[in-house]
Amino acid sequence: MRPSPARLLNILVPVKRAVDYAVKIRVNAQQTGVDLNVKHSMNPFDEIAVEEAVRIRERLSKEGSEPVTITALTIGPAKSVETLRTALAMGADSAIHVEIPESAPAPEPLGVAKTIRAIVEKQKEKEAVDMVILGKQAIDDDLGQTGQMLAGLLGWGQATYASKVELDLEKKNAVVTREIDGGSEQVRVKFPMIVTTDLRLNEPRYASLPNIMKAKKKPVMKMSPADLNVSLEPQIETLKVTEPPKRVGGAKVESVDELVEKLKAAGFTAV
Amino acid sequence: MGKYRGKSTTVLRPKTTQEVSEIVKWCNDRRIGIVPQGGNTGLVGGSVPLKDEVILSLSNMTQVRSFDPISGILVADAGCILQSLTDYVAPHNHIMPLDLGAKGSCQIGGNVSTNAGGLRLLRYGSLHGSVLGLEVVLPDGTILDQLTTLRKDNTGYDLKQLFIGAEGTLGIITAVSILTPPAPQASNNVILALPRFENVLPLYKTVKRQLSEILSAFEFIDRTAYDLAVKHGQGRALSEDEVEGAECFVLVETSGGKREHDEEKLNTLLESLLEADEPLINTGVMAQNPAQFSSIWALREGVTEAVSKEGKAYKYDISIPLSTFKECVDLTRERLRSKGLLSEDKVKAVMGYGHVGDGNLHLNVVANAYTEEIQDALEPFIYELVASHRGSVSAEHGIGAMKTHALHYSKNEVSVAWMKRIKAMFDPNGIMNPGKVLE
Numbered sequence: 087m088r089p090s091p092a093r094l095l096n097i098l099v100p101v102k103r104a105v106d107y108a109v110k111i112r113v114n115a116q117q118t119g120v121d122l123n124v125k126h127s128m129n130p131f132d133e134i135a136v137e138e139a140v141r142i143r144e145r146l147s148k149e150g151s152e153p154v155t156i157t158a159l160t161i162g163p164a165k166s167v168e169t170l171r172t173a174l175a176m177g178a179d180s181a182i183h184v185e186i187p188e189s190a191p192a193p194e195p196l197g198v199a200k201t202i203r204a205i206v207e208k209q210k211e212k213e214a215v216d217m218v219i220l221g222k223q224a225i226d227d228d229l230g231q232t233g234q235m236l237a238g239l240l241g242w243g244q245a246t247y248a249s250k251v252e253l254d255l256e257k258k259n260a261v262v263t264r265e266i267d268g269g270s271e272q273v274r275v276k277f278p279m280i281v282t283t284d285l286r287l288n289e290p291r292y293a294s295l296p297n298i299m300k301a302k303k304k305p306v307m308k309m310s311p312a313d314l315n316v317s318l319e320p321q322i323e324t325l326k327v328t329e330p331p332k333r334v335g336g337a338k339v340e341s342v343d344e345l346v347e348k349l350k351a352a353g354f355t356a357v
Numbered sequence: 358m359g360k361y362r363g364k365s366t367t368v369l370r371p372k373t374t375q376e377v378s379e380i381v382k383w384c385n386d387r388r389i390g391i392v393p394q395g396g397n398t399g400l401v402g403g404s405v406p407l408k409d410e411v412i413l414s415l416s417n418m419t420q421v422r423s424f425d426p427i428s429g430i431l432v433a434d435a436g437c438i439l440q441s442l443t444d445y446v447a448p449h450n451h452i453m454p455l456d457l458g459a460k461g462s463c464q465i466g467g468n469v470s471t472n473a474g475g476l477r478l479l480r481y482g483s484l485h486g487s488v489l490g491l492e493v494v495l496p497d498g499t500i501l502d503q504l505t506t507l508r509k510d511n512t513g514y515d516l517k518q519l520f521i522g523a524e525g526t527l528g529i530i531t532a533v534s535i536l537t538p539p540a541p542q543a544s545n546n547v548i549l550a551l552p553r554f555e556n557v558l559p560l561y562k563t564v565k566r567q568l569s570e571i572l573s574a575f576e577f578i579d580r581t582a583y584d585l586a587v588k589h590g591q592g593r594a595l596s597e598d599e600v601e602g603a604e605c606f607v608l609v610e611t612s613g614g615k616r617e618h619d620e621e622k623l624n625t626l627l628e629s630l631l632e633a634d635e636p637l638i639n640t641g642v643m644a645q646n647p648a649q650f651s652s653i654w655a656l657r658e659g660v661t662e663a664v665s666k667e668g669k670a671y672k673y674d675i676s677i678p679l680s681t682f683k684e685c686v687d688l689t690r691e692r693l694r695s696k697g698l699l700s701e702d703k704v705k706a707v708m709g710y711g712h713v714g715d716g717n718l719h720l721n722v723v724a725n726a727y728t729e730e731i732q733d734a735l736e737p738f739i740y741e742l743v744a745s746h747r748g749s750v751s752a753e754h755g756i757g758a759m760k761t762h763a764l765h766y767s768k769n770e771v772s773v774a775w776m777k778r779i780k781a782m783f784d785p786n787g788i789m790n791p792g793k794v795l796e
């Protein structure tokens with residue numbers, strides 16, 4: 087139904103529903119994980135990924151060149167659809183929800199990367215994905231591996247920890263500035279490619295009311311891991327989760343002598 | 358504020374009500390003036406000595422005396438910092454009925470003494486309702502114990518009401534009994550861009566009707582105030598297309614017990630606003646996470662800070678009919694213009710923002726420097742304007758030392774005469790916060 091563009095740039099943005107960063111994390115009573123009965127929102131790095139995709143589209147449509155489609159993807163329980171709605175309200179065109187049961191263990195990076203690969207292969211049939219933009223890590227498990235694993239599985243180039251993305255549609259590549267220790271680095275990567283986002287890439291927009299309303303009418307395709315022939319069975323077993331020891335407050339001493347005495351009492355000795 | 362400098366040489370920090378009583382009695386016998394001091398965040402110079410008064414600071418009285426998690430009634434020493442009380446009741450799923458920018462420093466005794474309003478007034482009402490009891494040391498040292506925890510008590514005159522908003526002129530509050538509401542389980546906010554000020558009132562009506570019990574704030578920011586907040590980095594701005602053609606903004610906050618329920622109500626409201634034949638709003642944005650929620654609030658709360666970064670501020674905190682908010686700002690600006698004072702090197706900006714829900718406008722004039730010329734153009738002009746609408750020259754900040762000369766614009770002769778009689782009855786020697794509220 088689109089006005090026959092020469093070629094579309096198709097961007098896939100995987101997003102994750104995570105415990106909001108402002109929440110005070112508490113270990114659950116069984117010590118199997120953290121209390122999840124708290125405020126969740128889109129993983130902040132994924133928000134940056136959605137924003138970048140939308141900005142790429144805005145830049146390209148201004149120049150009157152090829153239009154861009156943005157598909158948001160999430161893997162998670164029923165409630166994750168809220169995260170997709172946020173992505174749609176920010177500007178994604180459509181969404182895919184790979185639903186898992188509420189009680190299912192949290193998917194691991196390899197399982198997630200395989201699921202994304204399955205989606206990419208499926209999309210080939212209609213709109214081949216040129217670019218996957220995803221967060222460099224999720225703030226709940228901090229694993230930071232999905233993008234790299236996905237690049238390996240697909241055999242695509244990758245530009246991780248991006249702080250700037252410049253596309254050259256004619257040459258079908260992108261020059262990406264990466265955050266590295268002590269500075270930045272520029273890499274050129276051919277399409278199709280993977281980008282993982284770092285904090286400085288952009289500042290995500292608010293969702294505007296008209297876009298929130300429009301988002302409600304945008305399509306969300308639902309499927310299960312089985313539909314994609316992937317398994318999200320964890321390969322890692324969490325033995326126990328505990329809180330770090332509570333920091334005990336310091337105390338003031340009246341004199342150097344008292345300090346020395348206290349240090350000795352605590353088992354410190356002069357060398 | 359850097360506007361008032363005390364000349365006092367003595368600060369006393371008693372630890373108990375008994376000690377407060379003894380100090381006050383001693384001072385009363387020797388006719389020594391006392392300035393009660395809380396967190397010293399008041400905006401009208403009420404907690405600053407004018408001559409050589411003794412400062413009596415409540416900062417050493419910081420015990421919570423009791424909290425009943427079932428009724429939510431909290432009894433605390435007057436020196437407890439508002440934020441620490443908020444933290445105290447939080448694990449019991451309660452919140453303080455008031456919240457204001459100064460919460461990290463102001464004390465509950467200071468809040469009660471100024472009858473502070475703040476951001477939650479629309480939802481939880483004023484302290485005249487939520488304060489259930491007070492313990493006060495009267496100017497002769499007597500301890501007036503009205504520290505009850507009763508919601509209902511119609512047994513004669515309600516004396517404690519006199520001390521709420523008395524700004525320390527009738528006695529020293531040493532403890533407060535206050536009703537804390539249950540903490541809302543879900544909050545949302547949106548900021549709406551309006552093409553015309555005239556739409557604020559119909560919008561308020563619609564929002565009130567549709568959101569009813571979950572509406573917890575309805576704040577107004579005019580375009581000048583918004584632009585200034587953005588200029589000084591207070592919160593993330595809306596995009597250019599979103600603010601285009603907006604004359605003012607409204608921040609709506611909801612707080613309720615169930616997220617799905619609240620969101621549905623809010624969504625229905627927003628949909629009807631956008632789809633109306635003659636929409637009251639251009640557009641708006643809704644927070645998608647707590648970070649954006651804070652950022653949207655910062656656009657409103659940050660105006661105060663932005664104003665002080667921009668220049669020297671003349672601040673008027675007035676209560677006037679909602680429909681006259683814009684007119685008052687416009688008339689003030691016009692007056693300055695007609696006097697040739699509206700220019701980059703004199704008055705840089707005139708703006709209005711505030712608590713629409715409470716009929717409270719903050720009218721701010723930002724100048725390059727404080728000058729007599731500007732002062733004379735503004736006063737008594739603004740006070741007369743307020744009086745012509747039967748408004749209040751000090752909606753929530755009090756009279757203190759700064760506005761005593763303006764009291765008569767809001768209180769007629771009979772009222773002032775009776776206030777003076779009450780003052781004389783409690784404090785015949787005039788030792789309690791002399792020179793404040795009444796001239």
Ligand SMILES: Cc1cc2nc3c(=O)[nH]c(=O)nc-3n(C[C@H](O)[C@H](O)[C@H](O)COP(=O)(O)OP(=O)(O)OC[C@H]3O[C@@H](n4cnc5c(N)ncnc54)[C@H](O)[C@@H]3O)c2cc1C
Pocket residue numbers: 392393394395396397398399400402403404415435456457458459462463464465466467468469470471472473474475476524525526528529530531661753754757790793
């Ligand atoms: C950033 C900022 C934001 C603010 N926002 C708001 C707002 O939204 N709404 C609002 O209403 N106000 C606001 N205020 C002003 C508000 O009145 C004060 O911040 C607060 O209520 C005063 O508390 P305090 O403990 O600092 O009192 P102080 O400033 O120390 O004293 C205020 C007055 O009360 C008297 N007093 C203090 N403690 C006692 C006591 N125990 N017994 C008897 N008298 C006493 C003092 O003598 C003085 O007259 C704001 C102030 C700031 C700095």
